[in-house]
Amino acid sequence: MTDTTASAAAPQAGPNNTLLLLLKARTFIALILVFVFFSIFAPNFLSTANMVIMSKHVALNAFLAIGMTFVIVSGGIDLSVGSIVGLCGMVAGYLLLNGIDIGLGWSVQFNTLEICLIVALVGIAIGAMNAFLVTKLNVAPFIATLGTLYIARGAAMLSSEGETFPNLTGNTEYGSHTYRMIGSGDFLGIPISIWMLIAVGLLAAYIAKRTPLGRFIYAVGGNERAAGLSGVKVTRVKYFVYMFSGFCAALVGIIISSQLVAAHPATGDTFELNAIAAAVLGGTSMSGGRGKIGGTIVGAFVIGVLSDGLVMMGVSAFWQTVIKGIVIIAAVVIDQAQQKVQAKVALQAQAAVGK
Secondary structure, eight states: OHHHHHHHHSOOOSHHHHHHHHHHTHHHHHHHHHHHHHHHHSTTTTSHHHHHHHHHHHHHHHHHHHHHHHHHHTTOOOTTHHHHHHHHHHHHHHHHHHOEEEETTEEEOOOHHHHHHHHHHHHHHHHHHHHHHHHTSOOOHHHHHHHHHHHHHHHHHHHHTTOOBOOOOOOGGGTOTTTTHHHHOEETTEEHHHHHHHHHHHHHHHHHHHSHHHHHHHHHHHOHHHHHHTTOOHHHHHHHHHHHHHHHHHHHHHHHHHHHTSBOTTTTTTHHHHHHHHHHHTTOOTTSSOOOHHHHHHHHHHHHHHHHHHHHTTOOHHHHHHHHHHHHHHHHHHHHHHHHHHHHHHHHHHHHHHO
């Protein structure tokens, strides 16, 4: 009797189960395929130098995608992250070169840690502005963050009249000379930006899986009204996800300006597309309520490997944009297919238990 019941309740092997398993593993499969493809067709793709450069590029995508994942899971979208990257890089450049003028020929100068904290606060503040527009003024997330995209980009242009802040080597006297190490330095042979990504990724995964806040984010994305009636502070949740996204964008602004030893107001243009593509490719549902940080990071690797591999093969930047668009559409279509197959498997399991 027990054996019969157990076998009926156990998932039955079948084409739907196999298809569901493949759909769930689609991001890993895509990563393996693009890696193998470019290993064969892109010259020097597997060289150590290229692996190091590619890991830094992946880190930039992954930072933005992690923040984007929280926003999308909560039922929103953040189109402003690329512009936040550019503005935060310009803020860092301005502080390194000029400090803050307090009048009478005096200025306040900052060390590396203080500059990073100020820049992070700028990113968080812009994220809070996005949350205010969405929660208090009831502006649709797409429109709110699109407006912020233009505001942040315009502010970045105004900060230098569209010019670059060059030679961001810092000053030994003020303790800002270590700033360039953030983007170009390494620890135990691994770039510092990768260590930063590991720290942020672990923090985000812990929040998503182990904290009430993580459960609240998924609840809000799954059904905002039901979450509110259940006692979830929906406004606070949305403030967190947008502020966290702004923080991640600020980190990218810091890393890029440090790597280039310069800051340009156009930095970060279209970065939001890579972030959305990585999140969706990693299994985050655009309808909210579903997504994993680990999947997003793998998705960022796919986008990073794809971008760098196409460059090494000499593919036009215009075609690269087209390909990324196709990837986003394909990821959404596959995600919808996964949901349909998952529903069929659940119905089959219920029918088996009923028998």
